[in-house]
Amino acid sequence: MISTPARGAAALRASAQGRRRPDFVARHHGPFFISPALLALIALIGYPLIYTAWLSVTDDRGNYVGFDNFNEILDDRVTALAIRNTIVYVGWSVFFQVLLGTAAAILLNQRFPGRGFVRSALLVPWIVPAIVAATTWAWMMHTEFGIVNYILVEAGAIAEPIGWLTNRDTVMPALIAVNVWKMFPFVALMVLAGLQAVPETLYEAARVDGANLWQEIRFVMLPQLRLVLASVTLILTIWGFNGITIIYTMTRGGPANRSLITPIQIFKQAFEFLRFGEAAALSVMLFAFLALLTLAYLRLFRAASED
Template sequence: MADNRAALAGDRLLAYAALAPSAFLLLLLAGVPTITVFVTAMQDVGMGDTDGPFIGFENFAWVFAEPAFYTALWNTFVWVFGSVALEMLLGLGLALLLNKSFAFRGAARAIVLAPYLVPTVVAVLTWRYMLHDIVGVVNAALMSIGITDQPLLWLNSQGLAMTSVIMVGVWKFFPFVVIAILGILQSIPQEQYEAAKIDGASDFQQFWRITLPYVMPVFLLTALLRTIWSFNKFEIIYLMTGGGPLDATTTLPILVYLKAFSDFEFGRAAAIAIVTLAILCVLLAIYFFFIKRAEARQ
């Protein structure tokens, strides 16, 4: 017994020693920038300054008193949950469809996954041209079939700008959801479906009782990843609208950029970034709660 415990302790020590370099590198790459940003948020730092006078939590007080922050926060939630919800629903539906056997399934999978392979900058600039109110093909198509009789201001209207960037974001990243869910669908034992059919289960009952419990942990994990990436997404919105019109698409990352590189208030920009990190941590905690519940039910 003592020999087994000693061997187990030795194995654990060896495992910790093997993981120590990677853990130290991860801590260095993630921890040092975070601490640096927090220190910057406690100072009055301007353009060209490496540090400034220590002002405590004044920048954080400014953040919570600034109306632009709450506008950006609301826009961020609309952008994140709007795009992630549509990506997850569309990805799940297409994954279920592509998991079935039909002619040219391989070609269909390639077409569905194609948007994810296009570089983001290329995709965004292409969509920006397509949504142009004068020369864009989207307006031309809508007017040709009679849906509208005048060009729509997709990127220059407060009512349509956020819808436009969400649409582009969904088009660009829903294939990631398809890949993740299609992988777990192909690992479900087919014997369970055959037994369910023998018992007279309908297609919906098979989905609810067999498919959904298998898919749910991966579904929630994919939603978690897409939430993190969308929350920090910058280039799609910035390249399409720059945060406009009239702050209609200004999200928290856009606001950080504008405060730092337009207003040259790096301390306040850092404070917004730290608050954004705190909000994201709360969202992660909620997601992990639901992931644990889904895994416990499996």
């Protein structure tokens, strides 16, 4: 390789700055490269968001109506029910996703024969399209011919078949179970990556002190995983509030609105009742809430990348 003084100097500078890229070109190059994508995103996302805000304070003819749409949608008894359903659905989903995902990751971090196969198999729920997962689970939870009822009755866990998706009291737990099944592999992946960054010396130190597996988890792994767990929890929460596919496919919010969550209510207000203003008002509130969560996530992300 031919080495010129200039090249050597540039390489020196590059290595001195480590991963930070050197300023060996004009500063305006960066904005030049990113501006097409940014303009596209502003047109595709920024504009609709502003439009939503405008729709939320106008009526069908485009007249300004102040907060009428907000008052109307908040007075609707379904709205409160949907908010409560959403919190129940997201809260329990995230709780079990994190619990099960972390347990799976700790298991996969141990050495045992066949670990590679287990890792690949674990990804299947995550890879399968949400609509396919929802459809398949709907079939498995079929009241008469579903395999779930058959297994549970045979095992003696339940006396007679349950209409999982048609019974008011079982519909939410059933949907949460499907959501947990779909997303816990994601948690397992993230936590496993976090666990593999834990220095081996920490485990050795714990073992010298005579720690058992539970103590190792409690005092070695979990403290090291704090940031990973926090960001995974936040992102799952954000995704949970966005998630329509599973519930819409399996129950459409029924029976009797027992599984109606806010995103589905927005969809129904807009495309079934054609009340765009109220749908927009609900959208604005959902967006404001999720924007706060996203801001928290960005904070965490920055903290993580500066670590």
